[in-house]
Structures are given as C-alpha cells and as structure tokens.
Amino acid sequence: MPSKKRRRDERPTIHPRNKYSENPPDFSLLASLYPSFEPFVYYSRDGRHPRIDWTDFNATRELTRVLLHHDHGVNWWIPDGQLCPTVPNRSNYIHWIEDLLMSEVIEKNNTGGDKVRGFDIGTGANCIYPLLGASLLGWSFVGSDVTDIALEWAERNVKSNPHLSELIEIRKAGNARKNVSKEETANGQLATETKPNSEEIIGQEAESLASKSPDVIVDWEKDHNGSGILLGVVKDGEKFDFCMCNPPFFESIEEAGLNPKTSCGGTPEEMVCPGGERAFISQMIEDSVGLKQSFRWYTSMLGRKANLKFLVSKLREVGVSIVKTTEFVQGHTSRWGLAWSFIPPGRKIISPHVAEKSNLSFMLEGIQRQISAIHILRSVESYFLAAGASCKSNSSSFVVDITASNDHCDAIVNNGSVDFKETTSCQLRPENSKGSSSLDELCLRISVFQQIPGTLLVRGSLQNRGSPLSGSHLFTFYLLSLLVDISTAGGSTEEGIL
Numbered sequence: 001m002p003s004k005k006r007r008r009d010e011r012p013t014i015h016p017r018n019k020y021s022e023n024p025p026d027f028s029l030l031a032s033l034y035p036s037f038e039p040f041v042y043y044s045r046d047g048r049h050p051r052i053d054w055t056d057f058n059a060t061r062e063l064t065r066v067l068l069h070h071d072h073g074v075n076w077w078i079p080d081g082q083l084c085p086t087v088p089n090r091s092n093y094i095h096w097i098e099d100l101l102m103s104e105v106i107e108k109n110n111t112g113g114d115k116v117r118g119f120d121i122g123t124g125a126n127c128i129y130p131l132l133g134a135s136l137l138g139w140s141f142v143g144s145d146v147t148d149i150a151l152e153w154a155e156r157n158v159k160s161n162p163h164l165s166e167l168i169e170i171r172k173a174g175n176a177r178k179n180v181s182k183e184e185t186a187n188g189q190l191a192t193e194t195k196p197n198s199e200e201i202i203g204q205e206a207e208s209l210a211s212k213s214p215d216v217i218v219d220w221e222k223d224h225n226g227s228g229i230l231l232g233v234v235k236d237g238e239k240f241d242f243c244m245c246n247p248p249f250f251e252s253i254e255e256a257g258l259n260p261k262t263s264c265g266g267t268p269e270e271m272v273c274p275g276g277e278r279a280f281i282s283q284m285i286e287d288s289v290g291l292k293q294s295f296r297w298y299t300s301m302l303g304r305k306a307n308l309k310f311l312v313s314k315l316r317e318v319g320v321s322i323v324k325t326t327e328f329v330q331g332h333t334s335r336w337g338l339a340w341s342f343i344p345p346g347r348k349i350i351s352p353h354v355a356e357k358s359n360l361s362f363m364l365e366g367i368q369r370q371i372s373a374i375h376i377l378r379s380v381e382s383y384f385l386a387a388g389a390s391c392k393s394n395s396s397s398f399v400v401d402i403t404a405s406n407d408h409c410d411a412i413v414n415n416g417s418v419d420f421k422e423t424t425s426c427q428l429r430p431e432n433s434k435g436s437s438s439l440d441e442l443c444l445r446i447s448v449f450q451q452i453p454g455t456l457l458v459r460g461s462l463q464n465r466g467s468p469l470s471g472s473h474l475f476t477f478y479l480l481s482l483l484v485d486i487s488t489a490g491g492s493t494e495e496g497i498l
C-alpha cells in the first residue's frame, strides 16, 4: 500500500504557476455568477459537491467559456462539435513554455526587447493558446490553421477581445481545406446548430468521424504537398521566441475512438492526420531544420509517450543542440511536451576553473522519479565495460571505479553519440585534440548521489593525482554527455541536454 501511495504522490502535477493549481474551478461560484452555466451544475446527494456532466459537450464548452471570462477576461465561443479545450490543461503548456523562455540554457531573446512572440501551429477554432498566452503573459502570437472553420472562428475569437486583438494574428497554413459540405454535416457535428443529448452526440461523433475519414486524408495530403507546417507559413526574416502545437494526435478514425468519460468535441480535421502525431511532429522537425534559429524554441505536445523516443532520435539525427521533454498532468489525463532548439547552449555546464580540478560534478535534473542512483551507476558501468574498460562498483556507497587505457578512452570518444561540432559552445572542449591523452591509464571514480526524487548529483573524480589532465578533460566531458545520453536513450530522462 505505501508504495502505491508514493508512486501516486510522485506523479508530476499541475504546473505550480497554473492559476488552478491551488484553487480548482469553483462550479458553485461560477453557477451563481453565470446563469448560463447554472443549468449544467448538479450536486452530490449531500449537496456539497457541485459537478458537471463531462460527457455533455454543451456543459464542457460552457465551463470553458465562463472560466475564460471569469479568470482571464476573455470572451470566447466555438461552434458545436469543434474541439473544446480545458483551460487548466492548456495553461500547463503555456507555463512550461514560460519556463523554457526563462531558462538560461540557451541565449535569451530572439526577437529583441522583453516582448515575447510565439507561433501556435493549428490554433483551431478555439484559438486557446494565443488567447491564454496574450491574456496571462502579454505574449503576441501568430496562430495558423488549415481549415476554413478554424480560421473563421479563431478570427472571431480574436475580434471579440479588442484588448488582445493587437497581439494575435491568424494566418492560413498550407492550402486551406474546403469546409465540409452541409450534406456531410447533416448527421455529424460540424456546423450542427442544435444538439440532442450527450449519448447521441457520442454516437454521432463516431459516425461522422468514420464517414469523413477518406476525404480528410486526401485533403491532408493535398495540404502537405508543397507546403510545410511552418515552412511557407513563417515569412522571410521573421523571428519567434517559440512555436507550440497541439497536433492532430491520431492516425485513424478508429484510433481516435471516443473517450466515454468526456465530450470535448473534436472534428476529424482536428484530431486525425495520416501518420498521427508522429508524422505531424516529424514534419515540424523537418521544417525546423530549414528555419533553424528563426525560433528560439520549437515545441509540441504529444498524446503518446511512446512517440517521444522516436522523435528524440529524429532530433538527434538533425543535429539540434538541445532537447527537453516534460509531462503535463491534469486530473487523469497525461500529455507530454517536447522542445528543441538549434541555438547553442548559453549556459556553461561546468565552469572552466572546475574543469582544471580533478573533480567534475553535475546534476541530472528532472529525471523520472523511479530512476535512482543505482540505475545511473549501472548504466555508467555497462557503458564503460562495453568499451573494454574495467569497472569495480560498490552499490552500497553508489560508487564505481573505472580504469581505462588510452585505447579505451579513444574507443569511447570515437563512439560517442554527441556531435562534437554541435557541442563546442559548452566551452568544455579541451585545447588538445581528440583522444590525445597524456595519461597511460585513466582512473576515474564516479559517485552518484540522490538529492531529491528526480534529481541526481553525479561526480567524477580523477584518481591519477598530479598527472596532466588534458586527456581526462576530454574524457570526462564525454562522460558527462554520455551519462545524459544513456538516460535519455533509455527513455528515462524527462529533461536533458544532448
């Protein structure tokens, strides 16, 4: 029992700066302030717990409307059936981007001044990210989309908020799709003005998704011939601090399925694309290679953790300088965030004066709670053993002693998965050339200390005291990169510097 509890407590939670982290929406209060919301609120038998029916699209949409109005001063609406965002959940992504922008891991300010400029890929009819980012943090946005209905309603939502409209531009991406015809929508969700009860809605949604799939796929393919997701949409010379994206997660209508516990709407155009989020984000990555430093951070949300690993290796292949990942948790829903950049790291991971000593320490932060010191120790040990070095570990003191010849060091250096050219800006590259160690044998002690769950301190101490350090600089630098690499490759690092 206790272990179960621990695991639950250790799950990532709502972002601490999220308005709703301490104070979840108060349905009772909102019902008293907004008569239009009142009919959707019902109470438990003891009358103490106000609830809404999450399977009723009208209820979830009205909740979003009143939350945006009450807590953010935003006027908002979407037509029936369009994807209805949950405000606390979408706020988490905004705050994660805020964290990325504040972090010193890459240089500050792409666009100049203190003003932050973002790009929301697939802003949807709901235009939620630009509206939240502008109202919460004063950011300006370009929001793109491909469907007429999304473009029309995103514009409407912007115009309904004159205090924010200067900050948000809606832009057509690719070849905007035709609107789905009236016949097509007769039994479906799009443009349906009146709606029966929630069970029928769910049934209809399944039907309408299924009946529209071939068209959607053909349209999507048309959109993507000749025009990228960012390429061709971002104008020449434009600079942004970040892009964000809640992509169509699903590969097929069947996979989209339906969540019987909620009804947040969502048309096939919003939810599905060939290849699903993996293909969509792969295309974003390809576009980012063309646009490189036009954005400080490229980011996307993912619905499936399994896709993270594939996309992180794709990012490595294209030579990004940094990858970060995170988990967004809201209630029972988990989503993942992936961020990358082509800007060289601005922060020194290790200061030069430390590199001159025989000790090197660094923190592995933000790793999954279940990854412990012993996991990292074993990864290090097996890595060095694979290179032919000899290792002696002591798992009670979390130490491994490594003895490696110059040949072993060279083997590790040559097999290192870190691109030297890309990482020179870390200022860790020693003066001497690759692999030229002046030591016959390198004796290194690696110690791993658990700080708090999710943070490990790794220390490498050179045991050949008094020996020239040039080769070991190189070696320890590689060790540093490899350690992070090892954890990331195992899918275990939530955040990492490649």
Ligand SMILES: C[S@@+](CC[C@H](N)C(=O)[O-])C[C@H]1O[C@@H](n2cnc3c(N)ncnc32)[C@H](O)[C@@H]1O
Pocket (backbone or CB within 6 Å): 083, 084, 085, 121, 122, 123, 124, 125, 126, 127, 128, 129, 144, 145, 146, 147, 150, 173, 174, 223, 228, 229, 246, 247, 248, 249, 269, 270, 271
């Ligand atoms: C899951 S919805 C996200 C809507 C909104 N951002 C949200 O979080 O609720 C995905 C959106 O991406 C749009 N989309 C699909 N392909 C696109 C492309 N190539 N460029 C821009 N938007 C696209 C869809 O029309 C849809 O509105």
